[in-house]
Amino acid sequence: MVSFGFELLDSKRIDYNKSDGRLLNEILEKEPSFKRCISCGGCTATCTAGSLTNFNIRKINLMLRHGQTEGLEKEISKCMLCGKCFLVCPRDINLRNVIMLIKKGVLKYNTEKKKI
Amino acid sequence: MDIPFFAWPFLLGITFIIVFFIIISIIWITGLSGIDRVRIRKNFFTVKTFQAIWEVFRESLIHRKMYKRNPVLGYMHMSFAFGWFLLIVVGHIEAAVHYHTLNFPFWKSIFFRYAETNPPVTFIAKAFSAASDFLLIYIFSGVFLALYKRFNSKPFGMKKTTHLKTGDKIALIGLWLIFPTRYVCESITAGIYHNGSFFTQPTGNFLASFLPLQSIELASWWVYSLSLAVFFFALPVSRYMHIPVEILLIFVRKYGVRLKKHVNGYTRIQTFACSRCGVCLDSCQMIKANINNSQSVYFLKQIRGRKLNDEQLFNCLLCGRCQKDCPVGLDLNDLRITQRIESTKTYNSKYDYLKGGISPQADVVYFTGCMTHLTPSIKKAMLNVLDYANINYWFMDKDEASCCGRPLMQAGQYEAAKKLIRNNTEKILSSGAKILLVSCPICYQIFNEDYKLPGVKVMHHSEYLLELVNQGLIPTIKLPVNAVYHDPCTLGRGSHIYEPPRELLKNYLSLIPMKQEKEDALCCGGSLGNIKIEMDERKQIRDDVLDTFKSYNPDQIITACPLCKKTFAMGTDIEIHDLAEVVWKGISRKEHLDKKIRLPI
Numbered sequence: 110m111v112s113f114g115f116e117l118l119d120s121k122r123i124d125y126n127k128s129d130g131r132l133l134n135e136i137l138e139k140e141p142s143f144k145r146c147i148s149c150g151g152c153t154a155t156c157t158a159g160s161l162t163n164f165n166i167r168k169i170n171l172m173l174r175h176g177q178t179e180g181l182e183k184e185i186s187k188c189m190l191c192g193k194c195f196l197v198c199p200r201d202i203n204l205r206n207v208i209m210l211i212k213k214g215v216l217k218y219n220t221e222k223k224k225i
Numbered sequence: 226m227d228i229p230f231f232a233w234p235f236l237l238g239i240t241f242i243i244v245f246f247i248i249i250s251i252i253w254i255t256g257l258s259g260i261d262r263v264r265i266r267k268n269f270f271t272v273k274t275f276q277a278i279w280e281v282f283r284e285s286l287i288h289r290k291m292y293k294r295n296p297v298l299g300y301m302h303m304s305f306a307f308g309w310f311l312l313i314v315v316g317h318i319e320a321a322v323h324y325h326t327l328n329f330p331f332w333k334s335i336f337f338r339y340a341e342t343n344p345p346v347t348f349i350a351k352a353f354s355a356a357s358d359f360l361l362i363y364i365f366s367g368v369f370l371a372l373y374k375r376f377n378s379k380p381f382g383m384k385k386t387t388h389l390k391t392g393d394k395i396a397l398i399g400l401w402l403i404f405p406t407r408y409v410c411e412s413i414t415a416g417i418y419h420n421g422s423f424f425t426q427p428t429g430n431f432l433a434s435f436l437p438l439q440s441i442e443l444a445s446w447w448v449y450s451l452s453l454a455v456f457f458f459a460l461p462v463s464r465y466m467h468i469p470v471e472i473l474l475i476f477v478r479k480y481g482v483r484l485k486k487h488v489n490g491y492t493r494i495q496t497f498a499c500s501r502c503g504v505c506l507d508s509c510q511m512i513k514a515n516i517n518n519s520q521s522v523y524f525l526k527q528i529r530g531r532k533l534n535d536e537q538l539f540n541c542l543l544c545g546r547c548q549k550d551c552p553v554g555l556d557l558n559d560l561r562i563t564q565r566i567e568s569t570k571t572y573n574s575k576y577d578y579l580k581g582g583i584s585p586q587a588d589v590v591y592f593t594g595c596m597t598h599l600t601p602s603i604k605k606a607m608l609n610v611l612d613y614a615n616i617n618y619w620f621m622d623k624d625e626a627s628c629c630g631r632p633l634m635q636a637g638q639y640e641a642a643k644k645l646i647r648n649n650t651e652k653i654l655s656s657g658a659k660i661l662l663v664s665c666p667i668c669y670q671i672f673n674e675d676y677k678l679p680g681v682k683v684m685h686h687s688e689y690l691l692e693l694v695n696q697g698l699i700p701t702i703k704l705p706v707n708a709v710y711h712d713p714c715t716l717g718r719g720s721h722i723y724e725p726p727r728e729l730l731k732n733y734l735s736l737i738p739m740k741q742e743k744e745d746a747l748c749c750g751g752s753l754g755n756i757k758i759e760m761d762e763r764k765q766i767r768d769d770v771l772d773t774f775k776s777y778n779p780d781q782i783i784t785a786c787p788l789c790k791k792t793f794a795m796g797t798d799i800e801i802h803d804l805a806e807v808v809w810k811g812i813s814r815k816e817h818l819d820k821k822i823r824l825p826i
Contacts, residue, residue: 186574189628191595201760212572
């Protein structure tokens with residue numbers, strides 16, 4: 110890669126070769142309200158698990174939209190499903206369903222990956 | 226063997242259904258947990274068996290619960306079940322009296338008029354004959370009601386009814402044909418041999434005036450026997466399988482068998498005991514949001530057909546209204562949670578990040594719960610009251626709050642919930658407190674049901690505040706406010722707390738009684754039990770409930786659940802308060818009055 114005198118950190122770069130959109134597509138299909146997300150971060154601000162760990166739903170949303178499923182399983186398992194996030198959501202997204210779909214989907218797509 | 230050919234379909238049918246039911250009962254009972262089987266064995270030769278028989282009589286024959294719901298519906302079921310039962314019993318006694326022995330061929334009591342063609346002579350024989358005619362009329366009244374119900378179910382208190390499957394239709398035709406055909410063939414025989422009574426004899430005489438009865442008599446008995454056979458053979462694939470399974474359920478339940486957190490024989494028994502009557506459809510508020518496919522009756526149907534999918538399984542508010550109305554008394558909420566546990570058991574969380582640690586010592590542990598954190602006014606009011614009453618309390622989830630685990634449990638994440646339960650239990654017990662004060666009914670329910678907290682009394686804030694009032698620790702003042710009290714699902718139907726909130730509130734304001742209260746309370750629509758429902762659909766349910774409240778013209782709506790408050794508050798201009806707020810408002814007003822400061826109301 111040509112150096113222009115500055116570099117991009119790996120964590121800030123979306124590598125489309127590694128991008129896996131299957132989970133996101135499945136969630137958008139089963140929970141269409143997720144399309145409305147404006148990444149305001151209200152969910153993260155109120156999160157119960159977020160007060161105990163660095164759990165961040167907004168980050169999970171970004172990871173999903175980048176097709177970055179690695180590490181998602183560990184991250185999503187921190188959620189306690191208390192439901193505060195969907196009550197504060199200004200876009201009325203049914204976030205508890207999104208979380209459950211991720212929990213189920215991560216497992217499904219990870220095992221599919223291993224099979225390949 | 227002198228069994229006539231026409232009796233064979235009936236005899237085969239009844240043998241088939243009895244053998245089938247015995248086999249399936251054995252499979253289900255061996256599928257119970259070890260403890261449950263011990264329970265059955267221990268309780269079998271006790272008074273519980275008689276209690277179960279009494280309950281079978283009350284529910285399976287008289288249909289007491291159905292009567293309570295709607296007398297016409299109850300009468301219809303009773304005429305079928307109790308009428309048929311009596312018809313069989315009377316038939317047997319009649320045959321036993323006639324033959325002076327109990328050892329007579331079984332078919333003779335069922336087809337008695339065919340077997341014994343001599344007209345009844347003695348008074349007793351005439352009485353039996355009249356009794357069976359009377360019972361036939363009695364059942365006919367039920368058959369006519371059932372036919373009428375197919376066209377118009379409103380007088381039966383049912384707005385909606387379930388759709389029938391092919392098996393149901395076949396069994397239904399069989400059931401409806403049994404009694405008219407019995408009437409016709411007994412009348413025909415009476416027309417020939419004059420052995421009928423006040424109902425069948427005149428009909429027989431009338432038929433004899435224009436029909437060659439001799440030549441059609443046997444054919445009519447064939448039709449009767451065949452309709453019985455059709456009913457018995459179609460039973461296992463129809464909704465009428467609930468008749469024998471419900472009896473099994475009543476016995477097993479009486480012996481102390483309870484639902485576990487995993488699928489076993491008892492779940493199967495409950496699933497098949499559903500009569501698909503559709504009473505739960507009318508109880509379900511999700512119909513208001515046009516969700517018509519996930520109600521309990523359909524959910525159980527899917528389990529039976531092994532076609533359960535997540536969309537329907539998780540689309541339920543778990544409000545418990547259907548469970549309260551279920552005439553069979555099925556544990557519909559727990560059945561659904563059990564299925565959810567089964568469905569999500571491959572992906573549970575571990576919550577390794579939870580820390581234990583030593584809690585501060587206190588008399589009372591106050592756990593607000595996540596939802597109260599979202600409605601800070603309730604939290605503030607509670608803390609103010611506790612400070613006012615000088616209580617030595619520890620605010621458990623002030624900063625680093627973990628969830629109680631109930632939302633996980635409702636979503637079927639049983640193993641994950643257990644981790645939270647263990648962590649919270651440690652914290653609560655190490656504080657040495659005697660009372661766990663909770664201001665969220667969702668938490669209250671799991672603390673009572675799934676936590677083991679020896680020596681700690683779990684109290685909802687309505688109970689606790691009432692106790693403070695009774696001890697004179699906080700003052701009361703009756704304000705000129707008319708309010709309705711909304712029973713939260715988890716506090717009311719979930720934990721059976723109806724009176725403490727009302728007694729408490731009566732000290733501070735006037736309550737308007739409603740039709741939709743206590744057990745019949747409505748769900749606010751905000752329930753965490755439903756994972757699938759969209760916000761728009763929740764709003765439709767909520768608006769419908771608010772319209773109901775408005776019809777009573779309240780100044781305020783009072784509830785005892787932060788989630789209900791939050792849900793309602795977003796949809797109306799009427800003031801919505803939690804009872805903690807009412808109490809604190811009363812206390813502060815009283816304080817001001819005592820200090821003789823005039824404040825606007």
